Amino acid sequence: MLVLTRRLDEEVVIGGEISVKVVEIRGNVVRLGFSAPSDVIIHRKEVYEEIVRANEAAAGISAEEIEQLQK
Amino acid sequence: MKIQSVRFGEIDVGANAVIHFPAGIAPFGKKLDFVVLAGGEKHPNSLVSLPYQGMEENPQAYVGCRLEKDESEMLGGQELAWLQSLQFPQLGFWVGHAGKLFPDRDIGIEAHHLQSVHIERMEQLCIVLILTIEAKQVTANLLAPVLVNTEAGIGRQVVVAAGVEQVRVPVPACRVTLQAI
Numbered sequence A: 001m002l003v004l005t006r007r008l009d010e011e012v013v014i015g016g017e018i019s020v021k022v023v024e025i026r027g028n029v030v031r032l033g034f035s036a037p038s039d040v041i042i043h044r045k046e047v048y049e050e051i052v053r054a055n056e057a058a059a060g061i062s063a064e065e066i067e068q069l070q071k
Numbered sequence B: 001m002k003i004q005s006v007r008f009g010e011i012d013v014g015a016n017a018v019i020h021f022p023a024g025i026a027p028f029g030k031k032l033d034f035v036v037l038a039g040g041e042k043h044p045n046s047l048v049s050l051p052y053q054g055m056e057e058n059p060q061a062y063v064g065c066r067l068e069k070d071e072s073e074m075l076g077g078q079e080l081a082w083l084q085s086l087q088f089p090q091l092g093f094w095v096g097h098a099g100k101l102f103p104d105r106d107i108g109i110e111a112h113h114l115q116s117v118h119i120e121r122m123e124q125l126c127i128v129l130i131l132t133i134e135a136k137q138v139t140a141n142l143l144a145p146v147l148v149n150t151e152a153g154i155g156r157q158v159v160v161a162a163g164v165e166q167v168r169v170p171v172p173a174c175r176v177t178l179q180a181i
Helices: A045-059 A063-070 B111-116
Strands: A011-014 A018-026 A029-035 B002-005 B009-012 B019-021 B032-038 B048-051 B080-085 B092-097 B125-134 B137-140 B146-149 B154-157 B176-179
Touching (some): A045 B092, B002 B080, B080 B125, B092 B137, B111 B146
Parallel strands (some): B019 B154
Antiparallel strands (some): A011 A018, B002 B009, B019 B032, B032 B080, B080 B092, B092 B125, B125 B137
C-alpha cells in the first residue's frame, strides 16, 4: 500500500485522471473529495463490498465465474 | 441486432435499445452494455407473474425514449424486466421499476446522481432496482438503485444515503408472484 501524507486542502492524483482532496479534518474524521471520469466508481469500501455481494447474488453468478467462461 | 442471452437464447433488439453503463455494474467490469427485456401483453400492469426459471415466449425489447408517453416507460408499463448484458450472455439481472414496486418510498436520488447520467428532464429518467429472487422471495436492492437516462442510453448504479437503505428489501407480496417451474 502506498502511504502519502497530506494536509487539509492538499490533493493526490491517481492514474492521471482521478484526484483525491482532503476537504476537512475534524478530530479523527477525514472528509475526502473525489474527481474521477465516469467509468470509475468510488464507494466507501464496506459499501462497495456489500454492493458486489448483492449484485453477484442477484445475477446468480460471480465475476470470477464469468471470467472463467470467457476462456 | 441479435444478442445472445443464456436465459432467453438469441434475441433481436433494436440498436437504439442498448444502454451503456460507463462504470459497468460491480464487479463485472466497466464499459458494459445492457438491454431491457420486458414481457408482452401476458403480464398485466398491477401484478406480474414471473416464471422463475426460463420464459417460454421471447420477451420484447422496449425502448423508453421511443414510446409516445409523458414519462419514461423503459419497462413498457411493466413492473419487472430482465436487464441483459451484451458483453456476457451469462450475465443479467431481474430489475423492478422502483416507483411501481415501492410507490410510497423515497428512493433517495440526489442531484449529483442525476448529473452522473446527464439527466436534464425527469422524463428522461427511469429508476430500476436490482432484484434477488431466491426460494419464494423477491428482494430489491434499495441501497444501490440503477438510474437510466433512456434518451441518452446511459445507465449507472448509484449508492443512496448508506446506512439508511438495504440491499435486500422484500418486495411487497401483492405486487409480485412467482410461478415455480
